[in-house]
Amino acid sequence: MAALKEAGGFLGASSEGKRSMYHDIVNDPEMEGLTLYEKKALLVNRELDSHGMGKYQWYIFFLCGMGYMIDLLYAQAFGLVEPALKQELGFSTEESGNLFSSFSAGLCAGAFVWGVLVDIIGRQYAFNLTVLITSIFGLCLGSPSNYDGILVLTAFVGFGVGGNIPIDTTITLEFIPQNRRFLLALLSVFQPIGVVVSSGIAYGFVPKYACGAGGYGADGELLQACSQVAAGQPCCDKASNMGWRYLMFTLGAICLFVFFLRYVVFRFQESPKYLLYRGKDEKAVKVLHNIAKFNGRQSAVTMAVFDALTDEDSSVGSGGTGRPILGAGSAQLNRSFGEKVKIELARYKLLFANAAIARLTILIWITYMFDYWGFSIAGSFLPQILLDKGRQIEVSTATTYRNYVIIYICGIPGVLLGALMYGVPLVGRQWGMVFSSAMMGVSLFVFSAINTQASNIGINIMEYFFQSMFNAILYGWTPEAYPAPIRGTACGVASFWGRLFSIVSPLIAAHLLAKNTNGPLYLAGSGVFVCTICIALMPRKYMGAKSY
8 A cells, every 4th residue: 555655756756766666566465466457456446445435436326326216216106106007098907017017128128238338338428328318218208198108118218227226336336445335235225215205206196186086986986997988987087197197207307307417517437447447547547536636635546556567577476467357458459340349258258257256147147037026026016915905904095105105214224234234244245135035035925914004014114124125235245246347247137137037027926916916925925035045055255355
């Protein structure tokens, strides 16, 4: 560390002084056996560690947190508006799964595309474009009067939303100090906030602007879609069912405001580690100096520091590994297009570089598959199940929407507990995930056996508490397990597999719901227990390892 601080004086040092400082850096024991990229990344880590949580880091944290909020803002909204949509448009219970699968299809495509692109075009463009796309199609979502139009727009909203978590975790990890990585898990606190915001807005709009009194006609019967009744008969039409549309317009406006904050109010700097991998060392140094200036500090990293690692006299301690990883770095800048394509394709081999990493990658994929399987069913159908059970015990629609807010606000302490697990000896990330996923599965099975207002609320609180805890640790830890050149892709592909399974699961759950109210609960709970097993089998050495 002392060598890094002294490096700020390289440019004005004598030739003998420079050589001495070069020798200090390249013989740093922590750099032993590292590739050239990893050595530079280590210097970036040290520089950012010296800042602590500066003003720039807190801006990044909260703006990336808003991406997390948007993810659950819409995931929750579609579950909340589905009953009103079905009543107005007249589609069957089995067809209701198409709404969630349409959103999941968009999420699936978005997770893969944005996850891969963030490692190719950089973090900066992806950071802003995902929110812009979401806001544009989100504002349009309240306009259509037919189910097909709604499904198409829902898919495009999902495409924008799908990139948020892979991108935001990647960005946050690459700007915060190494000893503050528990903040990666804490990002997930914005998800229950998104659920509460979505539920709160829905509580204000949907029951008030629903067909009749909470969806019922003067005779106490549930109003049907106008396409399903004779002309002149009371029915649920667009003009009398604007609540869900007001919700969608409001959510679109929130996304547009987040884009304004990200693009206009705050100027995001490209990730130094991305720039290093792409051979743009000078830009990486410039970014570090800009961040330091933003934080009211001075950066100790100069091009001379990086040159010390490539100087002809700096081979000591490199062990012959001081080369750009996978041919990246400055060498790639002068290569042909075909060679650059080969370099890009070679990066993906990092996901299966050896037996341990291959095992890790496969288990992460399976975990994401069944995590999304479980919580997509829960998020999509628990509101409907709670509403159905509420009607059985004569709980009003307005009271049910109020209960949603009570239930989902309890996800916040779940996230806080998940972040706390990062620092608990012998528990940490791995066993925190094992415990929370197991308890999430238990709560889903217990919910199927009870039906009183108090127990419905209590068990749903338990389910969402442990769901929030589990996902907070999982999403925060995944980018830690991979280096920056493949980090976005690794997170995006894992999310892609999860989103893919979340397309299928609502379709199956919708058919089960038509036959048995508790069917989706059994389906979701079984999937979550698969996650518990996979997490327990993961290699422990990748839990909390140093991030490059």
